[in-house]
Amino acid sequence: MRQENEEGRNLKKPFLQTGSWYRISGRSSSLFGSTQAIRDSSISVIACVIIVALGPIQFGFTAGYTSPTQSAIITDLGLSVSEFSLFGSLSNVGAMVGAIASGQIAEYVGRKGSLMIASIPNIIGWLFISFAKDSSFLYMGRLLEGFGVGIISYTVPIYIAEISPQNLRGSLVSVNQLSVTIGIMLAYLLGLFVEWRFLAILGIIPCTLLIPGLFFIPESPRWLAKMGMTEEFERSLQVLRGFETDISVEVNEIKASVASANRRNTVRFSELKQRRYWLPLMIGIGLLVLQQLSGINAVLFYSSTIFQNAGINSSDVATFGVGAVQVLATILTLWLADKSGRRLLLIVSSSAMALSLLVVSISFYLKEYISPDSDLYATLSLVSVAGVVVMVIAFSLGLGAMPWIIMSEILPINIKGLAGSFATLANWFFSWLVTLTANLLLDWSSGGTFTIYTAVCVFTAGFVAIWVPETKGKTLEEIQQFFR
Template identity: 70%
Template structure:
């Protein structure tokens, strides 16, 4: 049997290759389910989780990139971000990830076999370009395939994969040189490309493109062959019917429409505040903070930071569908503000005591505690959730263009923090962390006033609420 069998209307039927022998799905006359509802839910979870684990290979490679390279990769990511939404809209989420994998592979090869600095610069830019596409496409794909009761946890796997990539690069860097580490960085994309052939395209993208039969087939595969998808199909169709989104070009002028202001402000605001709260600056200076506390091994410190990020993000993945997005964001931002205040106070007080005194050592320990608490708080909320909310609240009509703008804003702010952190820290360490603290405090107010709770709602319900 060929992968695409022709139907009476001439369009390919993607349904049949996915069906088990003896199992047959018809929208018109559905056979009664032989499975219990719990079995259907379990099958749906397994199918969606398999898709999430495959696309999460992209963020793992993303973590490798940004644990090794700095601001130049951010520039490449900004270029990739500009293109990300439009690529994902025109050729689909899977096609977008496949395109992103190619410059990543070429970039790692250029770095690994570099003969002069120009190859390193080119490799970093290519890596960043691929990451810019991945950072938008993966959370959007996960949000569009996940059941509403699991979307938060599955969506947070995106950030969990990033932290795993960062930790792996730290650990492997202890044992191999940078050229071999660059070769290892290729592996996630080499697995991602063939893996994409075994997972369905986003059903919501297929529906938006008018591929109704393929859309229903994809959704049936994701929910289980014996699941009743009628309600979800009708809800998605109603959402599309009330929009003029299908196959229509979206321009920047469309983003100025009043009905889009709030979701755009929330999506872009959270992704900017994620960076402006200064996490990259704290991590940049963490080795100095550890040394001041008597921790001389920077390798041990960075591996510890990587492990803490993974554990805290895993906890957030478990909590986000239980407690909700807003409460985690508020707790996370509040904790970050308090931690940054602790770090800044310890630095200010160090200026009044002798380096040989016991008080100076205690202040060093306090600054380390502040760094660890800040990283934990960031990973519990402000790390994973802004990407999740961006993928949930942007209206389907403008998602591609608006998502590109939001992703570009995130990477621009990341570049600003990465580029200015050394200058600010040379100017005043305590003053720098006070500035970061102010941004975290502003984030608490921003979330409390503007960010809605999206837990337990379908994407269509979320987007309808903004009308």
């Protein structure tokens, strides 16, 4: 951190100064003749989103890594199933630590500085896993990965929401979830062809590319405004909206929102009883917890084991198919997020997940009473696989991306750092709980496991219908006014 005395005030400076390529003012616009495309508002924002999306790709690669490597790592290092389950869940433990720190780091050093800090432990963690000779290095690497992922999972949707125009915000924040699914699919695909140590080396690539990319994008204008850096705030917003765009209205809205929030920099615990605080907190935390309790990480982390239990011989290929389907479904979400709205997508998504999980549960229950050599057994195996695929599609259409979008939109700016950290921590805690217990529950009863996840999805649909407001088409400032 650097501090300068400017107009009698000590102002915080971003950990990474915003990119120098756009610093020349409109008077020198002729120098940009060869980069006219950069000046278009959408292209400017989209370029920033593409760069920071490397972080969620790293997130997804971490999540998908355990599925194709389970058998090989257990064999090479002599681990038990419970030890490997611990390895898989440790990324969530690290992510919980990262989540605790994420909000304060993002507030203190900026969104870009936060992503830079998150990239380093990710790279080191993958190296630890790649060169592991025993479980201790394996566990340490997984914890370091998780720490970085915990910061990334909070910072990226917040950054994208803060730089996006209101008519594109839903679609652009959905890129966060799309990138996660791409990372999962890449882990599944590459895991078919390379051994687990080299696969860990490949996991370094996203963050290695992210670090230099951060030097070419602007810092979040809303964070700059909150820090009192008016000149840099307006410059950042101008490049995001285009040099020829009149940003005066948006500048005034952001300044008014920041001024309102800064009248009380700290919020007393007793004040959290106010509707403007407790309702967005409940909604944000509730959605992120229910997202994990739906069992999606149990499916993604251990999909090969689930397909083996279903009687599918080519379980790794089926796992890659699930990853590919998830990417395609999430691409559709980019279009739907700002068309049909967040609330409707959540209700449809959780309801469809409940139905598909119920089908999977019934299939596993019936197979306990049928001979493995019968045609009906083979049919039920295909039905259970189809149910898992439908569940993943339904998750990708709503429950995957929408909780992160809504969390980044509804948290009040003066408690966003602390509240966002707590919401992300809750998400990762339940992710760890689900991941740790998934193998044990599947060994206990596959049908019973999916019955539990079915009940959670039914509850989620009711929670959304009662409590979650529609935020489509509203500015962040309008959303905050609604809760007031």
